[in-house]
Amino acid sequence: MPELGRAALLVTLGLSVYALVAGAAAAHMGRRRLALSAQNALVASFVTTAVAAAVLVAALLRNDFSFTYVARTTSDALPTAYTISAFWGGQEGSLLLWLLILTGFGAMAVRLNRGWARDLIVWVVPVFAAVSTFFAFLVVAVASPFATQAAPADGAGMTPSLQNPYMLVHPVLLYLGYVGLTVPFAFAMGALLSSRLDERWLIATRRWTLFAWAALGIGQLLGSHWAYVEVGWGGYYAWDPVENAALMPWLAATAFLHSVMIQEKRGMLRVWNVLLVILAFSLSLFGTFLTRSGVVNSIHSFTQSSIGPWFLAFIAVTVAVSLALVFWRLPQLRSPTKLESPVSREAAFLYNNLLLLALCLAILWGVVYPMLSEAVRGEAIVLGRSYYDFFLRAFGLPLLLLMGIGPLIAWRRASLRSLTTTFRGPTIVALVTGVALLFLGAGSSIPGLVAYTFSAFVLATIVMEFARGTRARRALGAASWPAAFGSLISRNRRRYGGYVVHAAIVMLAIGVAGSSAFDRVAEAKLAKGESMRIGDYTLVYRSLDERASSNATEIRATLDVIRGDRDLGTLRAGKNAYTIEQQVSNEVGIRSDRLTGEDLFVIAEQIDADGSVYFRVFVKPLVNLIWLAGLVFLIGSMITLWPDRREQRRLVARAAEVGIPATP
Amino acid sequence: MARNASPARLVIALSVAGVLAVFLLYTSIAGGGNPSLAPSELAGRTGDVQLAGLVVGPVRGDAHAGGLRFKLKDISGDSRGSVGVLYTGSVPDLFKAGRHIVVDGELRRGTFVAEPGSMITKCPSKYAPKQSGDSA
Amino acid sequence: MTLALVLAAALAVACVVAVALPFIREPEPESDDLADLGQGEQHRLELLETRDRALSALKELEFEHRTGTVSDEDYRAQLGPLRRDVAAALQALGRELREGRPPDERN
Numbered sequence: 001m002p003e004l005g006r007a008a009l010l011v012t013l014g015l016s017v018y019a020l021v022a023g024a025a026a027a028h029m030g031r032r033r034l035a036l037s038a039q040n041a042l043v044a045s046f047v048t049t050a051v052a053a054a055v056l057v058a059a060l061l062r063n064d065f066s067f068t069y070v071a072r073t074t075s076d077a078l079p080t081a082y083t084i085s086a087f088w089g090g091q092e093g094s095l096l097l098w099l100l101i102l103t104g105f106g107a108m109a110v111r112l113n114r115g116w117a118r119d120l121i122v123w124v125v126p127v128f129a130a131v132s133t134f135f136a137f138l139v140v141a142v143a144s145p146f147a148t149q150a151a152p153a154d155g156a157g158m159t160p161s162l163q164n165p166y167m168l169v170h171p172v173l174l175y176l177g178y179v180g181l182t183v184p185f186a187f188a189m190g191a192l193l194s195s196r197l198d199e200r201w202l203i204a205t206r207r208w209t210l211f212a213w214a215a216l217g218i219g220q221l222l223g224s225h226w227a228y229v230e231v232g233w234g235g236y237y238a239w240d241p242v243e244n245a246a247l248m249p250w251l252a253a254t255a256f257l258h259s260v261m262i263q264e265k266r267g268m269l270r271v272w273n274v275l276l277v278i279l280a281f282s283l284s285l286f287g288t289f290l291t292r293s294g295v296v297n298s299i300h301s302f303t304q305s306s307i308g309p310w311f312l313a314f315i316a317v318t319v320a321v322s323l324a325l326v327f328w329r330l331p332q333l334r335s336p337t338k339l340e341s342p343v344s345r346e347a348a349f350l351y352n353n354l355l356l357l358a359l360c361l362a363i364l365w366g367v368v369y370p371m372l373s374e375a376v377r378g379e380a381i382v383l384g385r386s387y388y389d390f391f392l393r394a395f396g397l398p399l400l401l402l403m404g405i406g407p408l409i410a411w412r413r414a415s416l417r418s419l420t421t422t423f424r425g426p427t428i429v430a431l432v433t434g435v436a437l438l439f440l441g442a443g444s445s446i447p448g449l450v451a452y453t454f455s456a457f458v459l460a461t462i463v464m465e466f467a468r469g470t471r472a473r474r475a476l477g478a479a480s481w482p483a484a485f486g487s488l489i490s491r492n493r494r495r496y497g498g499y500v501v502h503a504a505i506v507m508l509a510i511g512v513a514g515s516s517a518f519d520r521v522a523e524a525k526l527a528k529g530e531s532m533r534i535g536d537y538t539l540v541y542r543s544l545d546e547r548a549s550s551n552a553t554e555i556r557a558t559l560d561v562i563r564g565d566r567d568l569g570t571l572r573a574g575k576n577a578y579t580i581e582q583q584v585s586n587e588v589g590i591r592s593d594r595l596t597g598e599d600l601f602v603i604a605e606q607i608d609a610d611g612s613v614y615f616r617v618f619v620k621p622l623v624n625l626i627w628l629a630g631l632v633f634l635i636g637s638m639i640t641l642w643p644d645r646r647e648q649r650r651l652v653a654r655a656a657e658v659g660i661p662a663t664p
Numbered sequence: 665m666a667r668n669a670s671p672a673r674l675v676i677a678l679s680v681a682g683v684l685a686v687f688l689l690y691t692s693i694a695g696g697g698n699p700s701l702a703p704s705e706l707a708g709r710t711g712d713v714q715l716a717g718l719v720v721g722p723v724r725g726d727a728h729a730g731g732l733r734f735k736l737k738d739i740s741g742d743s744r745g746s747v748g749v750l751y752t753g754s755v756p757d758l759f760k761a762g763r764h765i766v767v768d769g770e771l772r773r774g775t776f777v778a779e780p781g782s783m784i785t786k787c788p789s790k791y792a793p794k795q796s797g798d799s800a
Numbered sequence: 801m802t803l804a805l806v807l808a809a810a811l812a813v814a815c816v817v818a819v820a821l822p823f824i825r826e827p828e829p830e831s832d833d834l835a836d837l838g839q840g841e842q843h844r845l846e847l848l849e850t851r852d853r854a855l856s857a858l859k860e861l862e863f864e865h866r867t868g869t870v871s872d873e874d875y876r877a878q879l880g881p882l883r884r885d886v887a888a889a890l891q892a893l894g895r896e897l898r899e900g901r902p903p904d905e906r907n
Contacts, residue, residue, distance in 0.1 A: 003804040003805060004808050007811070007812070011808075018819060031832055031834060032822075032829075032833060032834045035834055037820065037821070037822045040822070041819045043818070198845050200845075265853065267850070267853060339672030339676075340672070341672075342672065350676065354676075354680065358683045370700060379699045380699065381699050381700065382698055382699075382700045382714050383697035384698065386694065391690070394690075410869075410870055410874055411860075414874075415873075417871070418874050465869075472866040525728060575757075583758065585757050606727065606728055658844050
């Protein structure tokens with residue numbers, strides 16, 4: 001069966017090359033049947049990639065260790081769910097997943113838009129094909145998942161820390177995000193190539209961008225949660241290059257999502273938008289290059305691999321060609337509309353973009369600095385946590401504030417009077433909150449206090465917007481308050497879905513501020529019966545148990561948790577010693593307070609032979625708001641993504657008015 | 665017309681300048697980061713550095729009492745330049761002899777004294793290069 | 801092994817057919833030209849977009865006035881210019897449809 005896999009991927013490569021060459025020729029010469037043929041090739045490449053994927057999945061499920069990849073990433077004892085997740089657990093398989101999603105998205109995007117954007121699609125096809133040619137080439141010639149060997153008795157197995165439900169979802173979501181960014185990129189390039197610089201490329205890709213952005217966001221949150229509960233060092237984000245690899249394209253995509261709104265409403269920033277989408281796409285490629293190539297010291301990164309140079313070359317070519325295209329079409333891209341006032345919604349969105357990009361580039365600089373300094377000075381210099389934290393605060397806090405200002409400021413030009421009226425309420429709320437928190441002791445961290453105050457401001461503006469909107473709909477004749485609320489959201493999905501997403505980001509900011517600026521840590525070596533204090537908690541170490549599970553020995557220390565005079569139950573923390581893999585994993589004990597969102601986080605760092613344990617304990621205020629924010633983010637994204645019949649009809653009607661050629 | 669065009673450009677220029685000023689502020693206050701070295705490059709270096717290498721056993725001591733002692737050698741295999749390390753603080757799960765780790769600290773009288781809790785271990789190869797003997 | 805090869809061959813053949821399909825279906829088409837947007841149609845599309853943009857800006861002003869984001873004063877100030885934008889867009893569109901020629905570019 002590996003031959004079928006290899007052959008299928010070879011056909012994929014052939015189809016991609018055909019779609020690239022024939023598609024470009026058809027678009028250039030205006031040949032209809034050739035264009036259709038190229039389109040079909042793109043769709044067919046998804047089918048062949050799916051066949052290859054099926055071969056790999058089948059090999060994984062039947063533990064066929066004659067496949068080198070299967071032997072390297074699984075073992076007989078591995079539960080089925082994790083055996084399937086081994087598909088994307090290694091280099092070759094993850095590249096195949098990338099290719100599968102890429103060809104799938106390409107086929108879908110092209111088919112869905114061929115009716116009303118045919119002249120644009122003819123150029124999108126070869127661009128997409130160029131990207132899939134690269135990845136198909138990688139899996140055929142550089143990192144094939146279908147290498148074979150004499151089958152060993154058992155496979156090498158999977159690292160225990162990867163054997164958890166998060167790893168079933170987190171990588172897939174991230175890939176959906178990374179690959180999803182290819183769609184707006186391909187359409188942007190198609191627009192440049194075809195000189196179809198109207199709004200259609202934006203409209204066609206808006207939901208794709210939203211979807212990719214949401215997937216990247218939720219994927220990252222899941223990864224953070226995994227780090228928090230599974231890796232268990234007490235944190236959720238380490239500014240590790242591989243974590244940054246997902247954050248950077250997400251920040252660029254966030255900027256893009258906002259500036260696209262300006263182009264839609266005012267026709268401005270057309271060059272800026274194309275540059276942003278090129279940046280987002282390039283960063284997604286760069287991110288995956290970082291993860292795989294081993295050029296940076298990272299908790300995730302792996303030994304030097306031959307795949308690095310290929311990625312670097314592809315990124316270089318992509319950036320060079322796309323910038324050349326922008327330069328070529330520059331005269332047509334220039335928009336006549338100008339920014340009228342530095343105090344306006346357009347300006348607020350611009351500042352938002354500037355801050356997001358500044359943060360993104362600061363992170364990028366931090367990531368590549370070791371490589372650059374090594375090349376220039378012969379010595380790799382690493383920038384630590386304090387570097388990233390500084391810029392997160394410097395750019396993140398103003399961004400937080402802007403989230404509350406942007407949606408409420410007028411388009412074109414906002415008068416001072418209108419600003420005072422609009423923002424009087426939220427400002428008062430923020431000031432009152434700030435002063436109250438100061439009295440409660442939040443002055444111990446100025447950035448934390450500022451984050452809380454700004455968050456209060458933004459939340460006040462969001463509540464105000466929902467309240468005023470609902471009242472307006474009620475005045476228009478809605479049957480009841482809930483009906484008014486519902487119809488408000490359903491008739492203005494983008495606006496109010498966006499507000500819900502903003503609320504999620506505010507919750508995230510509060511959670512991050514609380515758990516990082518106002519957290520406590522304590523360490524103690526306890527013998528049985530001894531206790532330790534942290535904040536207003538008292539922990540008493542009661543007992544140590546050992547238990548054998550199917551693939552590990554589990555050691556757990558049990559502690560009593562007391563706060564003030566109330567008994568809060570017990571907490572267990574310890575380690576698992578995995579027999580086959582010969583590895584030990586930390587199993588932390590977490591007690592989440594439902595009311596305050598605070599976590600009591602216990603790590604049994606060292607367990608001595610005499611039964612005494614060295615504990616490291618954290619109190620993390622408000623940390624659970626971060627995970628709740630993920631849920632709210634999901635809801636907000638879904639609201640904005642929800643298909644809008646009215647909008648669809650309007651677009652079709654407009655296409656008909658122009659007489660855009662219908663589907664064959 | 666000119667009055668309309670200038671505030672925007674001015675504001676954008678000022679904003680970009682502001683952002684750059686923030687960068688400059690940071691680098692002037694905090695300076696650059698720490699050099700990342702292999703054990704063989706450590707000889708004679710002073711100041712805070714980041715050391716990256718392979719753990720060589722035996723691993724002795726207690727990281728929470730007196731310190732964990734082990735040797736670190738170059739990843740590229742040459743064990744001539746190996747350095748003795750004294751480490752205190754949290755020890756990651758994956759730590760053991762043969763692992764690739766990264767740790768911050770400074771060289772003091774021949775021993776690399778690590779900053780407490782600064783050790784990071786690398787996940788064993790998920791994306792390892794192809795082993796010899798594979799077909800295709 | 802042979803099953804794999806047979807399946808692979810079948811897959812390859814299917815793909816070739818899929819790719820050749822447009823040519824198989826229409827060996828002698830009336831026109832093989834990719835129906836494309838000419839200059840005029842492209843221009844008309846842009847005019848339509850300008851019109852729709854102006855209309856939605858007007859709608860948004862109404863909405864934001866109703867919810868209180870835009871004060872009465874600002875509303876009155878902005879209403880005029882936005883209405884003029886819509887009128888201008890409709891005029892340009894009307895001219896384009898009547899004459900079938902793009903009006904003079906003013907930029």
